[in-house]
Structures are given as C-alpha cells and as structure tokens.
Amino acid sequence: MLHTQDVLNLSGKIAVVTGGASGIGLATAGLLADFGAHVVVLDINVRQGEQAVHEIKGRGGAASFHRCDVSSSEDCKRVASEIENIYGKVDILFNNAGIIRRKTVVELEEADWDLVMNVSLKGVYLLSKYMIPVMERGGGGSIINTGSGWGLKGGDRAASYCAAKAGVVNLTRAMAIDHGPANIRVNCVSPGDTDTPLLRDEAKQLQQDEAAFLVASAGGRPLERLGTPSDIANAVLFLASDLSSWVTGSVLVVDGGGIA
Ligand code: NAD
Numbered sequence: 001m002l003h004t005q006d007v008l009n010l011s012g013k014i015a016v017v018t019g020g021a022s023g024i025g026l027a028t029a030g031l032l033a034d035f036g037a038h039v040v041v042l043d044i045n046v047r048q049g050e051q052a053v054h055e056i057k058g059r060g061g062a063a064s065f066h067r068c069d070v071s072s073s074e075d076c077k078r079v080a081s082e083i084e085n086i087y088g089k090v091d092i093l094f095n096n097a098g099i100i101r102r103k104t105v106v107e108l109e110e111a112d113w114d115l116v117m118n119v120s121l122k123g124v125y126l127l128s129k130y131m132i133p134v135m136e137r138g139g140g141g142s143i144i145n146t147g148s149g150w151g152l153k154g155g156d157r158a159a160s161y162c163a164a165k166a167g168v169v170n171l172t173r174a175m176a177i178d179h180g181p182a183n184i185r186v187n188c189v190s191p192g193d194t195d196t197p198l199l200r201d202e203a204k205q206l207q208q209d210e211a212a213f214l215v216a217s218a219g220g221r222p223l224e225r226l227g228t229p230s231d232i233a234n235a236v237l238f239l240a241s242d243l244s245s246w247v248t249g250s251v252l253v254v255d256g257g258g259i260a
Contacts (some may be wrong), residue, residue, distance in 0.1 A: 019097030021198030033061030070123030089138030140183025177247030192255025
C-alpha cells in the first residue's frame with residue numbers, strides 16, 4: 001500500500017509555475033521543488049524569476065527560469081515547445097499569474113479592463129492551449145488554475161478582476177470536462193486575501209494606508225488572519241499530487257473561512 005509521502009513524492013515530475021517569481025507562485029515553486037519536482041518558473045519579471053530559481057537550487061532543488069508573458073500567444077507557444085524539447089514532458093501546470101486593478105466599471109479604462117482579462121483569464125487559456133498537447137503526449141497531468149474568492153462572490157472596486165476570476169472558475173470546469181479522458185485533471189485554487197506584493201499594491205491603488213488595509217483585509221473571517229503564500233502552496237501541492245487523483249473540476253477555497 002502506498003503511503004502519503006510516496007504519493008506526495010514529485011521526483012521525476014516537471015512542474016510549470018506561472019507568476020513563479022513572487023508571492024503565491026514563488027512559494028508554490030519552492031514547495032513543489034522541495035517535494036522533488038523540477039520546477040520551471042515562468043514570469044515577466046526576469047530578475048526575480050532568476051532569483052527564485054537560484055534560491056530553489058540553493059536548497060538542493062531543481063529549477064529553471066523562462067521569460068513568458070502569459071498574455072502573449074507567441075510567448076506561450078514558444079515556451080511550451082522549449083519545455084517539451086528540454087524536459088520531454090509537463091506533468092503539472094500551475095496557471096497562477098494574475099494582476100488586479102481596483103476600479104469600478106465606470107472608473108476602468110478599456111486598456112485596464114483588457115490588461116486584467118488578458119493576463120488573469122486569457123493567459124490561462126493561452127498557456128493551457130499549448131501545454132495540454134504536451135501533457136497528452138506525456139500521458140496526462142494536473143493543471144491548477146488560480147481563481148479568487150472574488151471570482152465566486154464578487155468584491156468592491158475590482159470589476160475586471162472579479163469578471164476574470166469568475167471566468168477562471170468556469171474555464172477550469174470546462175477544461176476538466178474536455179481533458180479528463182486524456183488523464184488531465186484540472187482544478188482551481190481560490191485564495192482569500194493573502195499577504196503578497198499584489199495585496200499590498202491594492203492599498204496603493206486604493207490610496208489607503210498599507211498597515212490599516214492589511215488589518216482590515218485580515219478581518220471578517222473565522223480564522224482571523226491573512227493567508228500566507230505557503231497556505232495556498234499547500235493546497236496546490238495537494239491538487240498537483242496523486243493525493244487528489246480523483247479530484248477534477250473542483251474549486252478549493254483557501255481563505256480562512258472568508259466565504260462563510
Ligand atoms: P504577486 O504580484 O506577488 O505575483 C504575481 C506574479 O505574476 C508576479 O511575479 C508577476 O511578475 C507575475 N506576472 C504578472 N503579469 C504577468 C504576465 N503577463 N505573465 C507572466 N507573469 C506575470 O501576486 P500573488 O498575490 O502571488 O498572485 C498570484 C495569483 O493569486 C494571482 O492570479 C492573483 O490574482 C491570485 N490571488 C491573490 C490573492 C491575494 O490576496 N494575494 C487573492 C486571491 C487570488
């Protein structure tokens with residue numbers, strides 16, 4: 001009989017993490033590498049992406065960095081082919097890169113609407129479009145998309161973000177239905193307020209004091225604190241590994257009970 005630690009052992013797996021240079025992606029890249037995967041960090045931030053790889057290697061893990069703007073079809077196509085040529089397969093894809101604009105529909109310029117949609121929603125479609133055939137050729141895999149509590153229940157002054165994340169949730173279900181027969185599981189992790197540069201930048205966008213904003217964000221949930229990037233990474237590890245081998249099309253809410 002297999003033990004949990006055997007099922008969690010990701011040795012020999014190739015794991016692609018978008019937005020892996022910061023926050024939730026950075027923590028997840030580190031955790032997947034700690035459990036034995038070779039992690040391919042994709043990001044537009046080259047300096048921080050290379051730093052992430054350096055840190056993983058410093059801990060004895062395996063990792064590499066490729067610059068990829070997930071909103072660019074050209075980049076996604078190129079990177080999928082580079083990764084297949086170098087590593088021969090992809091087992092885990094964490095579609096996590098995302099951005100937020102704290103504006104209502106009235107305040108939003110069209111360019112901001114498009115940017116949020118293109119990175120946070122279209123990016124999931126684009127990279128999956130080019131990675132799924134690679135996964136199929138390798139016999140299957142696990143895709144995890146980053147949604148948000150606001151993709152389920154909405155939120156204030158983040159209209160394009162709420163729309164994009166709701167799209168990610170249902171895109172996850174559509175992909176799970178379409179690609180399950182090819183042994184590809186597709187799930188969504190839905191974080192609540194998590195202490196990352198993205199969350200702190202929201203205070204700036206709303207012109208609020210950062211410390212006060214973080215305290216307010218931590219409140220209103222049974223577990224009275226902000227999430228840490230590791231809280232989310234742990235959920236991604238579950239969905240990435242064979243521990244969740246009969247889980248697909250699901251949304252795993254990790255938010256300290258904020259949705260209750
Ligand atoms: P973060 O800003 O710390 O990290 C996001 C990373 O994505 C950065 O490294 C950034 O360079 C990268 N990125 C941005 N645009 C990109 C692009 N076009 N192509 C490739 N990479 C790009 O943010 P985070 O909080 O870790 O967010 C990760 C995900 O979690 C996002 O999808 C975000 O919407 C979601 N999320 C975050 C929270 C939260 O409270 N932090 C809550 C719910 C959902």
